Amino acid sequence: MQLQVVIVGGGVMGAATACFLARDHNAAVTVIERDPLYLRASSSLSASSIRQQFSQPVNIALSAWSMDFLRRIDEELAVPGQSVQISLVESGYLFLATAGGEATLRQRQATQQASGADVLLLDPEAMRLKFPWLNADDLALGSWGRQGEGWFDGPALAAAFRRKARHCGARFVTADVQHFQTQGDRVRAVKSVCGQTLEADALVICAGAWSGQLSMKLGVDLPVVPRKRDVFVFDSPARLVDCPLVIDPSGLWFRPEGSGYICGAPPRFGDPDEPPLHEVDLSCFEESLWPALARRIPEFAALRLRSAWAGYYEMNLFDQNGLVGRLPGWSNLYTACGFSGHGMQQAPAVGCALAELVAAGQAEGFSVASAATRSFLDRERAPNVLALDPARLASKQPLFESAVI
Secondary structure, three states: OOEEEEEEOHHHHHHHHHHHHHHHOOEEEEEOOOOOOOOOOOOOOOOOOOOOOOOOOOHHHHHHHHHHHHHOHHHOOOEEEOOOOOOOEEOEEEEEEOHHHHHHHHHHHHHHHOOOOOOOEEHHHHHHHHHOOOOOOOEEEEEOOOOOOEEHHHHHHHHHHHHHHOOOOOEEEEEEEEEEEEEEEEEEEEEEEEEEEEOOOEEEEEEHHHHHHHOOOOOOOOOEEEEEEEEEEEOOOOOOOOEEEEOOOOOOOEEEEEEEEEEEEOOOOOOOOOOOOOOOHHHHHHHHHHHHHHHOOOOHHOOOOEEEEEEEEEEEEEOOEEEEOOOOOOOEEEEEOOOOOHHHHHHHHHHHHHHHHHHHOOOOOOOOOOOOHHHHHHHHOOOOOOHHHHHHOOOOOOOOOOOOO
């Protein structure tokens, strides 16, 4: 008897979870997605970068696991007749700090090194030698990830997970959830707006910024909300040799992208004039980001804005960290949401771990532990996500992630 799992949300997190459930646990998976072209999905609109420079060990570990997965992506996700290319670039991250932020960088770097991340602290002179195009006059310290950090083609990764999941038997249906059918502490089925009923032994909510709205239908209050962020694409005659993804003390971040560059800033909070997703705030670039770019990289004074887009961070207002695991009050309801900007990079690790949690939690009476699963788990043990258990919401014990960009 196969485990019947329904996943709400077919973005990268839902697709990864579906892939691992179908591939490694022989589960029968149905993924419900209301936006089949993924036009508004956070994973489609992500800047798709990966780093280990976090303040919490669990995030360092998840990104390290995911980076190892991305390095062997074709081995993991290729299907007959179609390889996987995600254009992985490992050029690192460079966090910059003035005197006021120096202590924070040092504290984070100690945590990162203790967790096995290869992160080096650079004084201003070392930064000038390593990155001669960088204006370091007002800086006190830089934190540079020498390996295990960079960027990749996020939509290609999400598509590869969906393709592999389908190849392993998962199905994706276009529908919008209307309500859930329950019995006791179990969710028995999902009812769509169009009248379709999908029965489930386990339900997983991976609906990104809209996960909180869905969980409320089951009486679970998840503090996950959409926060818009704009990404700007620009050209410049500047040629920044060995340029990593740079995070300026002002909040600006930028990195190379093809023949040009992209940049942005952290999500804003409490701004009543923030434009909706289909509108890009060009004034943000002209009034804030461009001047900051020119201060940090003098050659960026001459640049030309090429294009821009906007997407959502699924912000967890409780502690800016992912929520992964079983939801309180329910025996077969799970989630992976609220990653606050680092969901794309952690999707491989979280999808693997959540699939194991779901399969183990619903294993009685189901043949989910095949020989193939056992050989996979022996080879590549699923990462530990217990620190991200949603139970911390009720216990009021935040696991605050300070390194959100």
